[in-house]
Amino acid sequence: MGSSSNGAAPNNNVDKGVDYANYFCTYAFLYHQKEMLSDRVRMDAYYNAIFQNKHHFAGKAVLDVGTGSGILALWSAQAGARKVYAVEATKMAEHARELVKTNGFEHVVEVIEGSMEDITLPEKVDVIISEWMGYFLLRESMFDSVICARDRWLNPDGVMYPSHARMWVAPIRSGLVDQKKIDYDRAMDDWSHFVNETKMFYGVDMGSLTKPFTDEQRKYYLQTSLWNNLHPNQVIGKPAVIKEIDCLTSSVNDLLSLQANTSSIITAENTRFCGFGGWFDVHFRGRKENPAKNEIELTTAPSEDLGTHWGQQVFLFYPSARVSQGDNMTMNFSMNRSKENHRLLEVEFDCELRQSSGNSLPSFSKKFYIE
Numbered sequence: 001m002g003s004s005s006n007g008a009a010p011n012n013n014v015d016k017g018v019d020y021a022n023y024f025c026t027y028a029f030l031y032h033q034k035e036m037l038s039d040r041v042r043m044d045a046y047y048n049a050i051f052q053n054k055h056h057f058a059g060k061a062v063l064d065v066g067t068g069s070g071i072l073a074l075w076s077a078q079a080g081a082r083k084v085y086a087v088e089a090t091k092m093a094e095h096a097r098e099l100v101k102t103n104g105f106e107h108v109v110e111v112i113e114g115s116m117e118d119i120t121l122p123e124k125v126d127v128i129i130s131e132w133m134g135y136f137l138l139r140e141s142m143f144d145s146v147i148c149a150r151d152r153w154l155n156p157d158g159v160m161y162p163s164h165a166r167m168w169v170a171p172i173r174s175g176l177v178d179q180k181k182i183d184y185d186r187a188m189d190d191w192s193h194f195v196n197e198t199k200m201f202y203g204v205d206m207g208s209l210t211k212p213f214t215d216e217q218r219k220y221y222l223q224t225s226l227w228n229n230l231h232p233n234q235v236i237g238k239p240a241v242i243k244e245i246d247c248l249t250s251s252v253n254d255l256l257s258l259q260a261n262t263s264s265i266i267t268a269e270n271t272r273f274c275g276f277g278g279w280f281d282v283h284f285r286g287r288k289e290n291p292a293k294n295e296i297e298l299t300t301a302p303s304e305d306l307g308t309h310w311g312q313q314v315f316l317f318y319p320s321a322r323v324s325q326g327d328n329m330t331m332n333f334s335m336n337r338s339k340e341n342h343r344l345l346e347v348e349f350d351c352e353l354r355q356s357s358g359n360s361l362p363s364f365s366k367k368f369y370i371e
């Protein structure tokens with residue numbers, strides 16, 4: 001990432017072996033690639049973005065950052081690309097190479113096994129395509145690698161696929177808030193029995209470990225965000241955008257620490273506020289000088305029919321609070337990367353609820369881990 005021109009390169013000191021074990025290794029399995037390839041919302045969005053905008057691909061050089069099975073590289077070739085460089089860090093590159101061969105595009109797609117940050121291409125490219133989005137958009141921090149690729153290899157008039165991204169949060173109701181408290185209480189009851197029995201039967205007092213065990217369980221059950229497929233009727237307030245990203249210009253520095261002050265009007269009548277749901281969308285718009293003919297959106301918002309494998313991240317507040325239509329929730333949102341693992345995130349909400357009557361409830365805040 002050394003040649004990044006407009007962003008810091010904070011991950012130069014990441015141990016590659018540890019990063020492989022923690023992150024890349026799952027992508028080497030076909031079952032994991034299949035999960036992404038079976039996500040119809042994701043597949044349709046990328047497919048339509050490419051085939052409804054063939055003018056961006058026909059006769060062009062394309063770079064697919066993190067090609068996985070090679071699907072986006074193959075579609076780019078089918079849409080008429082002159083050359084596609086398909087870069088993949090894991091051994092999945094071998095399967096991608098096989099698919100390129102059996103689908104008859106060996107003369108166009110070159111699969112390169114290696115990390116995007118380390119490899120060299122013989123030319124600059126007209127298009128960078130990548131499916132880099134993690135849970136709540138930025139988990140996995142893979143967009144860093146796309147930024148690195150863009151700064152090194154994209155022609156000055158090149159286009160990014162996707163071109164834009166947004167992060168959203170909204171107040172929600174969810175029965176999970178009670179369930180997680182019950183699970184936590186059970187785990188702590190079980191610990192009490194365990195301490196008593198260990199003392200009684202084996203003569204050792206484990207009581208001094210109650211505090212660290214409590215911290216551990218509290219983090220797991222009450223302070224870690226959850227994957228969930230929310231139904232739209234669980235969203236009880238107006239969703240708010242907390243971050244907008246222009247993939248052509250944003251830098252790694254822009255993503256290291258996010259802050260947003262925003263608010264949401266409660267839209268549901270007399271209900272429970274249980275926390276926040278978070279999701280993202282990405283857009284394929286080309287660039288101003290070379291726009292898409294058909295703009296495509298890929299959204300991971302709560303949906304009645306087809307969800308995505310990203311679902312939504314749910315941040316639960318216990319106990320829940322009664323809210324009513326017209327109440328105003330103000331939020332101070334911040335998000336940082338975990339110090340232990342730059343691919344994981346820590347999120348903090350500072351909130352205040354002003355009721356439609358004019359009363360303000362005491363402010364509340366909570367920190368969550370996205371693991």
Ligand SMILES: C[S@@+](CC[C@H](N)C(=O)[O-])C[C@H]1O[C@@H](n2cnc3c(N)ncnc32)[C@H](O)[C@@H]1O
Nearest residue numbers: 027066067068087088089090114115116131145
């Ligand atoms: C979310 S998957 C997408 C796979 C495929 N493009 C698709 O859309 O089905 C991301 C892929 O990028 C690869 N990857 C992530 N960071 C990379 C990097 N810095 N260099 C090369 N490959 C990378 C992962 O191993 C994984 O296979």
